[in-house]
Structures are given as structure tokens and as C-alpha cells.
Amino acid sequence: MKRAFLFTLLPVMAIATAGASKAETLRGADRDKKFFESVEGEWVGPGEIVAGKYKGTKFSCSFTGSTPSGTVGMTLDGDCRVGVFSQKMSATVQHSGSKGYKGSFLDGAAGKGLDIISGNVVxxxxxxxxxxxxxxxxxxxxxIPDDNTMNVTVSVRVDEELVPVIGMSLKRVDNGAVGSIARK
Structure with missing residues (x-):
């Protein structure tokens, strides 16, 4: 049960610039692209369930971040481990018009995962x-406070309040920030 709860809520990750001028929209698109490109690379680190029935459960994750060609978005693919148990993890988001970003974690809400129904790059x-x-x-x-750190917090709505449930602190383990590498 602990694994099911943990693996149902783990990752994933966006401001639609509705009504903005064309220049503001381009700046927003550049900002979004910059964020998602900063996720590219290899990430590892610990996490913990910080509230609820499984409070105190610690886990560790390893992800590869990538961006799709032709659209703004990202995929994080890898696994998370609790003790001797390991579970494949995958989250994908892409730009989706007025809702900002949409996607899924694992196989989405129709399966064993979650739907990402909207989002904004702040x-x-x-x-x-x-x-x-x-x-x-x-x-x-x-x-992503710096080029080599990514902090992820998952919160759930309890009544009218958002309660943090999962926290992760990932470190980049590849050779450096992807934004500093020229693309061919």
C-alpha cells in the first residue's frame, strides 16, 4: 500500500500568456523553452513523504530529462526506489493552448497514474x-534554483487547503547544465 501511494503521487511538472501582445507571447514562449531545456539531463536524489499515513517514508529517484522536438514540453523518465522495491517512473507534459500544459504521470488517471490537467511556467x-x-x-x-538542483513538491487538496505530501531534492549528475551546451 505504501508503494502504491508513493508511486501514484510522484513527479512530474508551466504561464500561458493569454491576451498578451505578440512580443510578450514570444518572451513567454522563450521563458517556457528555457525552463524545459534546463530539465534536460540526468537527475538523482532523495525524497520523502512528508504528510499523511505514510509520513516519513523515504525514497530515492533517478531521472533522465528530455525535451520533444517541434513543441514546448518535457519528459522525465526513470525510476524511484523504496528499500528493495523499484518502480519505473515517467511524466510527460506538452504545451496545450489556453490551459498551458497537459500531460500524464505514468499512464494517466485512466490507468495507475495521474493526469496533468493544466500548468504554467512561472x-x-x-x-x-x-x-x-x-x-x-x-x-x-x-x-530549479540553480543549474544543478531541482526541488519538487507535490501537494494535495484537503478541503480547501493544499497540503504538501511529497518532497524531493534532485541533483544533476551529468557533465553540466544542458543550456550551456550548444546544440548541433
Whole structure:
């Protein structure tokens, strides 16, 4: 049960610039692209369930971040481990018009995962996504305070309040920030 709860709520990760001028829209698209490109690379680190029945459960994750060609978005693919148990993890988001970003964690709410129903890139270092699975409503926030650190918090709605449930602190383990490498 502990694994099911943990693996149903783990990652994933966006401001639609509706009504903005063309120049503002381009700046917003550049900001979004910059954020998602900063996620490219190899990430590892610990996490913990910080509230609820499984409070105190620690886990570790390893992800590869990539961006799709032709659209703004990202994929994080890898696994998370609790003790001797390991579970494949995958989250994908792509730009989706007025809702900002949409995607899925694992196989989405129709399977064993979560739907990412909207999202906004707040700035070049932070993204917020709305999560949904049946009655479970929540938010995932990913913040990249520097080129080699990504902090992820998953919160769920309890009554009218968002309660943080999962926290992760990932470190880049590849050779450096992808934004500093020229693409061919």
C-alpha cells in the first residue's frame, strides 16, 4: 500500500500568456523553452513523504530529462526506489493552448497514474502543474534554483487547503547544465 501511494503521487511538472501582445507571447514562449531545456539531463536524489499515513517514508529517484522536438514540453523518465522495491517512473507534459500544459504521470488517471490537467511556467526557474485522479486533486511544483538542483513538491487538496505530501531534492549528475551546451 505504501508503494502504491508513493508511486501514484510522484513527479512530474508551466504561464500561458493569454491576451498578451505578440512580443510578450514570444518572451513567454522563450521563458517556457528555457525552463524545459534546463530539465534536460540526468537527475538523482532523495525524497520523502512528508504528510499523511505514510509520513516519513523515504525514497530515492533517478531521472533522465528530455525535451520533444517541434513543441514546448518535457519528459522525465526513470525510476524511484523504496528499500528493495523499484518502480519505473515517467511524466510527460506538452504545451496545450489556453490551459498551458497537459500531460500524464505514468499512464494517466485512466490507468495507475495521474493526469496533468493544466500548468504554467512561472519563470525560467519554476513550473506549477495541476494534478488530477478521480477525487484526488493536487499541484506539483518544480523549482530549479540553480543549474544543478531541482526541488519538487507535490501537494494535495484537503478541503480547501493544499497540503504538501511529497518532497524531493534532485541533483544533476551529468557533465553540466544542458543550456550551456550548444546544440548541433
Amino acid at each position: 519563470d525560467s526557474r519554476k513550473v506549477v502543474f495541476a494534478l488530477n485522479r478521480n477525487q484526488l486533486k493536487g499541484v506539483m511544483q518544480a523549482r
